[in-house]
Amino acid sequence: MGVKHGREYTEIVGELADAIGSIGDGYIFFEMETADWEELDEGQHKELMEVLADDVFYALGEDPVIAVGTGTVTYRPKHHCIEVSVDHKESRIIRLI
Numbered sequence: 001m002g003v004k005h006g007r008e009y010t011e012i013v014g015e016l017a018d019a020i021g022s023i024g025d026g027y028i029f030f031e032m033e034t035a036d037w038e039e040l041d042e043g044q045h046k047e048l049m050e051v052l053a054d055d056v057f058y059a060l061g062e063d064p065v066i067a068v069g070t071g072t073v074t075y076r077p078k079h080h081c082i083e084v085s086v087d088h089k090e091s092r093i094i095r096l097i
Contacts, residue, residue, distance in 0.1 A: 002058075003058075005096040006096065006097035013050065016053040016057060016084070017050045017053035019086070020052055020053055020068055021046070023068055023084070024069065025070055026049070026069040060075040060082065064077075068084075071087065072085045080096045
């Protein structure tokens with residue numbers, strides 16, 4: 001099926017990486033321990049979030065809801081967007097068109 005998009009893929013994944021990076025424990029997706037995550041520098045955090053965003057983007061084509069740490073990433077094809085629920089109070093929307 002795949003995630004249909006009209007915007008540049010790199011823009012979408014960049015925004016998705018930023019949104020996923022806002023999930024405080026998103027690194028759990030990589031089965032990392034908190035101490036291991038904290039040892040990494042900001043550049044390494046960003047790189048891992050970009051890898052995660054890329055993986056999640058493609059996985060959303062098969063499963064429209066993916067847990068990332070205590071957050072969720074949801075593909076909403078009718079609204080042409082991806083919603084990242086950071087916590088129970090904050091959501092981020094990534095437009096696909």
